[in-house]
Amino acid sequence: MAGALRPVVLLMLLASVLFVLDGILDGVYPGGPAWFTGRYNNLAEIAYIFAIVNTAVAYLVARGSERSLMARIGLSAFFLIERPLTAFILGPKELPAVVVHLATALVELVILVSAVRVWRLGHSVGDAEMDSLFGLQSSSPMPVPPSDVDYPTPRPVAPGLPQKTAWMLGIITIVLAAVLVADGLVSGFAPGGRDWGLSGDASGWLVYLFAVVVLTVAARAVHGGILALRLLLATALLFVIERAFSPFALRVVDPLALVLHELAAFVALALALACASAIRGRRANAEGGVASLEAA
The missing domain is CATH 1.20.140 (Butyryl-CoA Dehydrogenase, subunit A; domain 3)
Known part of the structure; x- marks a missing residue:
């Protein structure tokens, strides 16, 4: 195979x-x-x-x-x-x-x-x-x-992300997590608030879990691992879709909650674009390293 x-x-x-x-x-x-x-x-x-x-x-x-x-x-x-x-x-x-x-x-x-x-x-x-x-x-x-066969070169060890890119990913992720937490609080999912459940309106507390997931993945991605960056990209894209359409499924009518949903979708989209840019940058650096070795 x-x-x-x-x-x-x-x-x-x-x-x-x-x-x-x-x-x-x-x-x-x-x-x-x-x-x-x-x-x-x-x-x-x-x-x-x-x-x-x-x-x-x-x-x-x-x-x-x-x-x-x-x-x-x-x-x-x-x-x-x-x-x-x-x-x-x-x-x-x-x-x-x-x-x-x-x-x-x-x-x-x-x-x-x-x-x-x-x-x-x-x-x-x-x-x-x-x-x-x-x-x-x-x-x-x-x-x-054929180019790889004709000119075999050792693959260089890819460096980590540039500091500016890592900071950008970290800040956007923190903003996204903060918006998700704010959405949960505005929806009443706090101690002494509404009931927590696993379906319908009672599942709104899952935004706290979403925040933990995106922060955990980003903690690995900011170090420059391609797999972690791709996983963060996939997570951000899923949040874009989920935040954009969940108000319709959950019948959210509170204006502030709707604003937070859409804001989270836009921030998640920004995070996805930043991840895609970081992945392209890593690939460009790797190709540049190979070209330098070939020139040497």
Whole structure:
């Protein structure tokens, strides 16, 4: 199995499992509360269709179909929006169901990035290497562009983020966490306030958990790790979607709470853009280091 394509196929199969789990947690099973009962407008059942379609596309990708890989890139972009959206706008859901929806979106983001990488790699090598890349039965090593073969150089150790970039990421993250906490306080989730729960309006306290998550991820990302930066980028994008659409799902009517929701969405978007810029900067520094070694 080609090394570059294997993770994509495995992640696609994982996504199929998560789609099925989404349906089960939403109550879509014989005798369940959402089994063609009109709950969630009978849209929760579509998770099983997604699982079937995704598995079929995974099979085609595993057989080496480049068109199927391109189709899966489009599906990933769709699922990246659809999964967080349906976690909130169809009505109150239990916390495990919401978590699985968001986890599926995160897996779809990884699939999207990995599939685009494989597709770009396939077009940077020759036809023979492309056949090897898209053929899962091949035992040959993953092909690399000719430039890498002709001029092998040791990969330099990437430095950390510039201090200005690290400070920017840290400050934006702190602002986002502060807005999330303020949203929870304004919504009445404080000692002696409203009841805390796992569904509907009572789940508003989850903003405190969101704040802890984004601060924890950012604490690693400011040191310049590519994986941590990508995870922070994915987290910020999820918060953009969740903050923008959760007022509709939770029927938020308080003007101040609405302002805080939208402010958090904009701050999360700024954080996502800052993460993307930092990732590009790390790649540019790495390529510059390789060029310097080649010149030497």
